[in-house]
Amino acid sequence: MSASTPHPLQVVFCWHMHQPYYKGPEKSDYHLPWVYLHGIKDYADMAAHLENNPDAKAVVNFAPVLLEQIDDYAEQIKAWLDRGILIRDPLLAALAGPGLPVDIESRKTIIAACLRANENRLIHRFKHYGELASLAKHALENQAMIPYLNDQFLIDLLIWYHLAWMGECARINDLRVRSLQAKGHGYDIDDRRRLVELIWEHLSSLTSRYRTLAKDGQVELSVTPYAHPIVPLLIDLDSAKEALPEIGMPQLEAYPGGEARARWHIRKGIDVFKKHFGFRPLGCWPSEGAVSEATIKMLEEEGFKWAASGQQVLSNSLMALGGDSHLPENWVHSAYRLQEGRLNMYFRDDGLSDLIGFTYGEWHADDAVGDLINHLVNIAEANKDNPQAVVSIIMDGENAWEYYPNNGSYFLHAMYERIAEHPRLQLTTFSEIQKRHKKLSPKLSRLVAGSWVYGTFTTWIGDKDKNRAWDMLGQAKQDYDQILQRKSFSEEQLSELEKQLAICEGSDWFWWFGDYNPGATVSDFERLFRLQLSHLYELLEEPQPDYLKQVFAVGSGDPSLGGVMIKND
Helix, strand or coil, rough: CCCCCCHHHHHHHHEEECCCCCCCCCCCCCCCCCCHHHHHHHHHHHHHHHHHCCCEEEEEEEEEHHHHHHHHHHHHHHHHHHHCCCCHHHHHHHHHHCCCCCCHHHHHHHHHCCCHHHHHHHCCCCCHHHHHHHHHHHHHHCHHHHHCCCCCHHHHHHHHHHCCCCHHHHHHHHHHHHHHHHCCCCCCCHHHHHHHHHHHHHHHHHHHHHHHHHHHEHHHHHHHCCCCCHHHHHHHHHHHHHHCCCCCCCCCCCCCCCCHHHHHHHHHHHHHHHHHCCCCCCCCHHHHHHEEEHHHHHHHHHCCCCEEECCHHHHHHHHHHHCCCCCCCCCCCCCEECCCCCCCCEECCCHHHHHHHHHHHHHHHHHHHHHHHHHHHHHHHHCCCCCCEEEEEECCCCCCHHHHHHHHHHHEEEHHHHCCCCEEEECCCCHHHHCCCCCCEECCCCCCEECCCCCCCCCCCCCCHHHHHHHHHHHHHHHHHHHHHCCCCCCCHHHHHHHHHHHHHCCCHHHHCCCCCHHHHHHHEEEEHHHHHHHHHHHHHCCCCCCHHCCCCCECHHHHHCCCCCCCC
């Protein structure tokens, strides 16, 4: 590169693939279908866009509990296809058939489930689905009508619901999808089986597709601690006070054995990742970008070379160091390291990430990509003398696209293509940056604990319902520790207990507690949280506390807003 040619700006897209643990106690049903629905729509499409743009690069981060659930679905569907064994997901089982529930309550549940989709982008996009959905909605509002909706109505509604959730790349390229859409109505048992086979093909191939992309150098795969816990809060609940000293705290003063539990989640996450992809990850997106000094030091001790968090965490940390002074120029577009550590931290450009996540879905794709590139070129110009500058665009890999036309396919294709060919921009990955630049990153002498959401932990602690959940979880962990000291369990039982405890420690329960969240979603997660805690006591062979039979959280927020941030189920 000549002296007059500015260095290209390094741009990293980091897509976080995550769904919480939706299955009830072992061998029970999935309570919500989002793992397989996002699998056939978003995880499949996100792989396809990279496969179709060989010059594109990205980091793709997987939550281990998502990988395990995708595997479980693939195995269950295969068992149904080969041996007729019932799929333990009520919605998918209804699609598969051959029969349908006969009782009114179960049929009402199926009808309601088939309306849980974006009304503008998924339901009314398809004429037949829109007509079926209108009738279904009317029937739910006038429930005396439900007995008049026959099996053919339910079959057609189930087919169209799953067709609407199908990824755009399959919709364009798979003749089976196109023929089912063209048929429109009157679907039979062969159509149902054909669609289930297609769902299985997508789910069973996901891991291998991303593994191939990683092998070819297009994708860097990274991982999150096993069950997606808020690691800083496990280690030290009071870390919530670093960014918000006045936050209301639960009665629980410290999560029992939290440091050991945090390390367990990190190590278990690495093990699950290695099982699926065959190598050890170099990077970690800590659950919800939640970091603290203790968390970063633990990640480095466990062998990670990089981690990422939210912009506001960096802002809080720099301001804490400099008092009221201004932040350094282009402060967010740099890697940092904590004190004398060597693990590099990258921080989310909130403005650009949120434009993709919450704004560009309403724009024409070409205008949206043009706007994004203009922002990136301006950043490149501001950093033309800094070859190590990096823009980190970090967001969910599944939730935004439901708000875009055609599952974001126009936007994603144009974005990858135009950035990859732009002379001022360079698509890369965090590990590639570290290989290319051996110079140590700037040092942070202090890191203020926080997450990608507002730079605080208020999404998971501080609200009365969230705090009550922490008290319930803390009591369960105290009981767990005491019972393990006085009872003997087999290795298999201990392994099952450890996994069940981990599921209870996941972050998503706390995310959805709070009356500002939609009532139906709060109800789903509140019930599942109590069910998971109850199962922990069942595995411990102890009676569950009476309070686990009582509802403790309800919501009254606007469902269209999706809670504290726009985050789908």
